[in-house]
Structures are given as structure tokens and as C-alpha cells.
Amino acid sequence: MDKQRFPESAMPPLEPTDRRELYRHFQHVIEGTYDQLLEKQKLNYKQNMLKSFLVETNIGPSKLEERFEHVTVTKVDYSLFEVLVDTSDEEDEEEILTFYLDSQDERFWTFYSIEKSRPAKDVMAELIMAERSGLDYLWFPAQLQRYFTELGEFQGAGINYDAEDVFSEEYIDEHLPFGELSIQSSGQGTSWLLDALSDADLKRFMSLSSVKIRQETEEGAVIERIDNNGRITTRGGNDIQAHLTFVETIRELYADLVRGIEENGRIEYPLRVIEPEDDERHSPGQSIEGTPIIINLANPIENLKEFADSITSATKPLRLWGAGSWIADDYYKIRGTDLHNNDSFTLEIKRDWIRLYLPEDACGNTALRIFSNIQRYYDAEASFGERSAPENSRVALTA
């Protein structure tokens, strides 16, 4: 650690007035020296791990106050805000949770928190999942989660397959071997376990819910746990700058995927003007640009209608509404709305592939929400078709 920059004796201000002070806070949290410092100041504050929540957004920070009555936003520094969320209710004592929002990247924000894990996670869920919140999780596909394991020394993994959250008991009984599968592993055996499971039939149900890695950067080292919805928890380390660099890396990897999908995976209908000659009739036409996204499935769908109905039932986690019909005996189509951002989408579903159409103004995050949730709740081996792969991305979503 750089003793010059962060002398142990210096008490980081509890109400930081700029980024430097905020990061000094976090530095002590990462080092585990926060408790000690606060004790000296006789403050009652428990040490929690630093959590960074990456959030996709299409609103500005000031909108948070407009959309949520119980949220207060105060500017701290350039594009840095203190966000207070009042979670008090009539029965409980006053409970206000503090987050720091870095909105330097207008599309992908980072909320930092050293609150307790569960309440911080619940507050983020409440904000993000609220109707038309303008916020969304990051939805890491399995391929991206696997790529994370190569960013440092792989130390642990969580595997969660939760078909129960999306499919009915009858559907699971008839068509799936598990309703739920959960494995947590850490230490040296993790790689071996993942390799062993990957060789088995189980791999179709092995959706990584989290990975833990130790990463060393020029600034220092951090141990990070990355959840598949954009939450990054620092489990140890010696330099906040290493964590910030790591968060930036994750954000850029994801942003590349979203941008790639938005460049190639949306359908546009540009207007074509036809010039009239004298008073003759004429009418404009439209062209078509873009191609739908193909999602290939390793786990064939036994009942297309039930599958389609399940993933478009308007409930969490997917929050997709849709109405469907058969267009051939083995070809089912759903036209729907993403209730999160009101974007429309169309799915054409066959036993072993899905064609996804997004309109020209759709958010690329919608495609990743659909894709990563299919992986998590149905088929961990689902992949993008060759021609749907986002260009210029370091991570391939193809098989």
C-alpha cells in the first residue's frame, strides 16, 4: 500500500466531499482497517465489504429523485452523487442507506456501497425492478462470466440453475431434470470441479451465478466476487485503485457487447423519399437494415407454447409480456413488450433455436436480459448464432 497517499492514522471523512476522500474511505474498507479507525472515533459502524453495482440506465441522476419518493440525490463531485435511500417503515426505526453514484459513464453507472450486503442488494433491486425506472441490471451471459475467470487467479464459483423461478412445476416435472441446482465452491478445487461438471451432462444446467478471482494490477491486488447481474464485491486486497480498474474492465467488456448488439442486432426501416414529377402520384417507401439475433439452444424445447408462455408471463426476473400463436406445427411466435423499458420484441421459437427481433430504438440490454436469463433458467449452453455475434467484442457469445 501507498502509505504516502493513505496514512493509517488519517481518518477518512464520513461525508466525503470529493472522489479522493470517498476512495480513501473505501481504501480502509478494503484493508479491513475501517473498524479500527471508527472505533477510535467512538463511532458505531460495522465493517462491511465494498460493493459496486454496475447499472445500465437511460436517465440522468436527478431523475432518481423524481421517480422515487424515498430517494435523495446530492452532488458530491464531478458526476459523483451521494444517494440516500430511506427504507424506514412504520414499524422499524429510521433506516437510511447510503450509496455513492458515479455517473461519469452516462450509460453504465456504478453505485458504490459499504452498507450491509442484503439491504444494499434489496435496495438496488427495488430501484432497478421498479416499473419504468429507467435502470436495469447488467445481464452477464455465461460466456462473459467464463471470460471473467481468465482476468485473474480463479478462486471460486457459484452455480445456480433456478428453473422454478420461471417455469411451472408441471413443466419442470415433464421436461427438465432439475427445478433448482445450486453449487458453491471456492479454493483450488473449483477449477477441477467446473471441468469435471463440464464433461458431464450437467453442463446444460451449469449457469455460473458468480465467480471469484484475485486480480493484480499495477496499483495492487484485489479479490473480487462478480455476480451475474453486475454486482462486484471486494473480498479483500490492498488498493482501491485496483478495484476501480477492475470495475472499469468489467463495464467495458459488457458495454462492448451491448454496443455490438445495438449496431448489428436491431431492425431499422429508413424512409425512402420518392420524388414526384409534376402532379403525378407518388408514395415513399422504406428500406430495411439489420438482422435478427439467433439464439441456438443445446437443450431442445419440448413444448414451445409452454416455454414461450413461461418466459413472457410478465413476472420477474424477465419482466417480458407477450402474446403468441402458432405459425406452423413446430414454429411458435411471440410478440411482446419488455416491461422494463417498454421496447417491443418478437420471438420466433423452434425446438432448438430462437430468432429475436429488436426494433431500431431498442436497448441492447433487452437482448442480453433475454439471452442470459434463458441460460440461467433453461439452457446454460445457449449461444448466439455465428452471424448474430456482436462485432469487435473481446467475448464471443457463440458456441
Added chain:
Amino acid sequence: MNAWIGLCQLDDRFPDTLAKLGYTVEVIEPGFSIKGDYIEPDLILTAHRRKHSLLLDFKSYQLKDHQNERYETAVQNPDKLVLRGAVQGISPDELEADFSYSSFGDLTELYDLTEFDFTTVQFEAHVEDANLRIEIVGSEGFGEPDLDDAFPIEVPHGKDIPTDYYPFDAEEEDHTQFCIYMLNAAIQLAGEYDSDPFNVDELLAESHKLWSSMSEEKKKELRSLGEDFLDKYNQEGLDKHLRKVQKDDKAAWFHKSSSFQALRNKADEFITELEDELAQRKLSEF
């Protein structure tokens, strides 16, 4: 329409035969005059590197001689396609053009097109090992040899026509899709901030991305279907349901969720009724 567009796209699950030859969708349903005659092809495809355009008209049962003459004028004066803005990016004096009728049936059995320099392309489902077979029927071929050689195009099993580029027309077989798209548009419009109750045109514009450039004739047909849709929509009580969802402004997801699920059940009933109705109508025709 969707199949022709699909052939020009890079889609793993449909042949890209025309895309490989460089054809892209130039324009859908334009209307313009050539030498005083108004033509309204359904689709124009262009391969810019080949300096070649293909005008397409999709026919099922109506075919008029004066239309044939007009299309013949168009292919004989391809420079006009550029000068009127229907084709872009090619010098007027370099463009070559072909015209083709296209149909799910053999038009040559119904009409004698031998006096015209046209090609007809037939789509046929489930031919031998193919899911779909697209072939030139009759004697004429395309003026662009590579395009001519690309046929017949066989779509193998496991690959299917993309259906969303042009989601529905005013024909009866598209009625179910029409209602599904309109239902979804209602949800979208209800989901807009400060939205007013929607009218038929707003629903159609949201449902069909080509609405704004459709011919007035087609708009009229779809508007009429849209009014029938809204009548039924109101009769079924869906209007109350959507407004209720819309008015529930609190950010309490589970309330919203139950409303949308209930709405989905209603929509399913609505679609089933519609499909039964259409099936009965089809049976009664025999």
C-alpha cells in the same frame, strides 16, 4: 415479402442466397410513375456492385394486363428508377432491372405471360426434403446470370421464414397476427408516460413499422380491420384492463405483474376465439 427480405439478410436460420450475391432491400412498397404510368411494386432489391435491381410483385389471384405493360416499361427504362429515387447509389445509365411476379402457387397456370419479358417465381412448402422450395417457373429467366443460377433455392428443414420484417397484411390469413401486434401496441402505448387513450392509427403505426409509407388503399383496409379490433377489444373489457394497469403508477412490481398476467390470460382467450372464428370461416368455404 418476408421470404424475399430474408434471402437478403445474414440469418443463420434462413438461406442468404441473395445476400451473398450482394442484393439488399432497396425499398418496400414504393409508388411512382414511369413515363406517366404509376407502378407500385411490393419490393425492390438491388445488388449495387452488379448494378442490377429486381422489382417484385406478389400475386395470389389478381393480375391485370395494364400492370404487366407498366412493369415492362419500368424494366425497359431502368434509368427512371434512379431518377425517381426508387433506386439509389447507381448511375442511371448503368442500372439494369428485372421484374418478377412471385406467388405461393403456379401463376403460369393461371395467366399467359409469354408475351412479356418477365420471370415468375414460385414458393412451395414441403417439397421432398425441403421445408420450402423457391423456383423460377415458365421459360423466362433473369437478365443477371448469377441471379438466375441461384434458383431453385431450397430451404432445408430446421430453417424457417422470418416473419417479422413485414408482420401482417390486410388478408384474412394474417388476421391473428394483426390482432396480436395490435394488442401489443396497446400495451406499449398504455405504457408511455402521460399517454392518452390511443386511436386506430396510433395502434397501427406502433404495430407495423411500414405503416407510414403504405399506400392509402392498404391503410384504409387495415384501418377498417383496426376498428373491428378495437370494437372487440372493448367488448372483451381489455380497454378497462389496460387503463387500470396504466393508472397503477406505484412502483410496486408484484401488483403490476398480476395485472399483466391477468391481461395475458384475457389476450390468450381473445386470440383463441379469433383463431376458432377464422378456422370456422375457412371450413364454411368448402
